Amino acid sequence: MTALHHADSRAEPRDEQAERTLLGLCLIAPRLLDELPLISDHFYRPNHAWWWEQLVELHRHGDAPLSTTTANAVLQADPDEYLRYGGASYLHELHQAGLDDTPTAAGFLADVIRKHAARRQVIALGNRLTQRAEQGEADDLEQMLQDAMDVIETTWRGQLFADRRSPHAPSRSWQPVDLTAVLDGTWEAPLPTVGQRTDGRGLFYPGKQHTVISETEGGKTWFALSAAQDEIRAGNHVVYLDFEDDEASIVGRLLAFGLHRDLIAKQLHYLRPTDQLGTGTHLDDLLHILNTHTPTLAVLDGITEAMVMHALNPLDNADVATFGRMLPRRIADHGPAVVSLDHVVKDKDGRGRYALGGVHKLNALDGASYILENRHAFGVGVTGRSTVKIAKDRPGQLRRHALPSSGGLHWYADLVLESHGHEHADLTIEPPSDGDTGTEYRPTVLMERVAAALTEHGPLPQRRIVTAVKGKTSAVIDALNYLILDGYVTDKTPHEIATPYPPAQESK
Template structure:
């Protein structure tokens, strides 16, 4: 796809950027709207103001995922489904007749477009209303600002995913852990695009520390603080891959406009359970993706996360473990660990055998996955 000469991202005095018309015949660029001027509050005071609604992308029941004109983030472990999650929203927007611009600092065009086709996206829609951008030099080099601004101006996308924020910042000589650089990257690329009305969504990695990562992506905390849309955390339950069915739990870590949590269920972690993301891969060319709404727990509580940790501890031990041995290897409340172990035994995932001096020793009877049960 080629684009004619058009608008471009013009540098602003605060190291940010704004979409401005290309200068013609030496005419000075249009003066930016003064942001320090008091805002008109008429619509708020007279009751005509309407709060933002998430209308970009869709859960299976029709609930939207992202807010137009705002900056969002999807974070998770490597190969946890972040890009697939974003591409489901891309397919939804293309099917609705909208346009998408995908900015990718990690993959390549065949990889991304191949996934779209596997998800069933229409080839004509991709050709006419999907632009793929793979930056390999900074935005300020050559005519790059003009190129991306022209694509945005011509397509007027509703959705702009940005994959590989870490690599994008490094490309611009910015320090990942420096909150000032995180803010600068947002002003340089994310906010100007959102100001055009698109839902901008960065795809980012979480820290390696499972216990301490909480709501944060790797790097400066401003990655979360600077968002004015939503942030989703993808907790992988079953690995994704060709020919297998992968699953991740989708949780809400931040919802600035406050319209998403009412469609989610609360969780003890403080991160609301928004969806179950399932990706069923039949082969390289056919993949089914679903975002199921959360369902209230029926019956006794099943501590699946803790059960997985207990199962992993037993698997990694050189010999069968006593209850004390399991508790020594799994962090958390000891009673809760004991209950998770008992649940694994009850469901047939862990077997018990007699040990020395009356000890009960536990070993794995069959692999544990969150969606499995003793009936499998």
């Protein structure tokens, strides 16, 4: 489309003010560069196309594309090009144009720019067809029409309906996959690093889809919130999409765990959707959260309710697949572990490993599926307990740390909720324990983390070790005590390495 950029072709459709305003908004709100379905060829003016490419490149490499930063970075890279396309004065003009509008207008402006670009392509196509029809031979007609159809298809799909998930790198999923990393041995298996048991073993895989299913009051929400508090305490962000409860219940539980109000306000992004996601404002809002805060965990609470809200049938496998692509997969593609909370089927004897609805809910997962079975009821002032079993582990990194159980499942953990009243509770995800076989689960992951912290920082008191190591306080202290008992760490305070702790020989 570069050939279509002619400043003196006044008949060509364009809106140069929309282009200036949009570029200015991207200077002020860099997140727009991740969300807008635009490429440089959509811009009419060559200098606007050039500025778009520079902003995208800078943002991709982590440089905040604010006015002064952008100017300095571009000047250092290619001062001649920078001056050719307007320099500091035009950069200032773009910035001022952005101040005249708000980031919420960016989607509308992008649509205007894309549609003008599509119209220019149609006009150019018409001109070429006219010229070929006048000058070409009769036998050339079939090829001419085929070429025209190819251009129209590209314009229709590429200009008017650009992929919002990857505006700068359109999906090419029908091309061969690059196998280099697998063949040369550099590929690494995904590890469950989101959420954790008390021994430091993870619960969920980043960028993968998971389910947690149970009967009512089986503890699935508690299980998800345990991972949520782990991620928030580690400084990460969490998205919670709630289709069946409310913010008072979810936030109240996190407060009961002792999670500080400021951390919840800053790092928990609670959504209570009541409208279908669609492709407009609601999708923009969700993408803004994912791109701005890069959460490590996203919880979808109430899958049946979410599907019904989107006019999809939970019992229909085709609808289950449609919903999976629309929401869980779309979120997982942005990096977080996606955890869907669902109900088991009513028939206890025939439920097997499946949630209520189509079997595709389990078959399509690329992460793990857990089933929670309540052993001791939860309640105020009592200690409740549910068994956490693995129904599916696609990457295969969880079962090695579990015990075999009935029905082809594996016992991975116990969810233990000790209530001390209405406003305080202790929640732990404990490793399985088999007294008959003498199986002992030592917190080897946390032991390695404690040893690494002491190696890096030198002698530390217990409170500093707890601060330095990711994990629940009580579990980190247990890991420290195991290291002391095994002779790897000194008993005196501050603690220091006595003998190097051997790194684990297996994936964590």
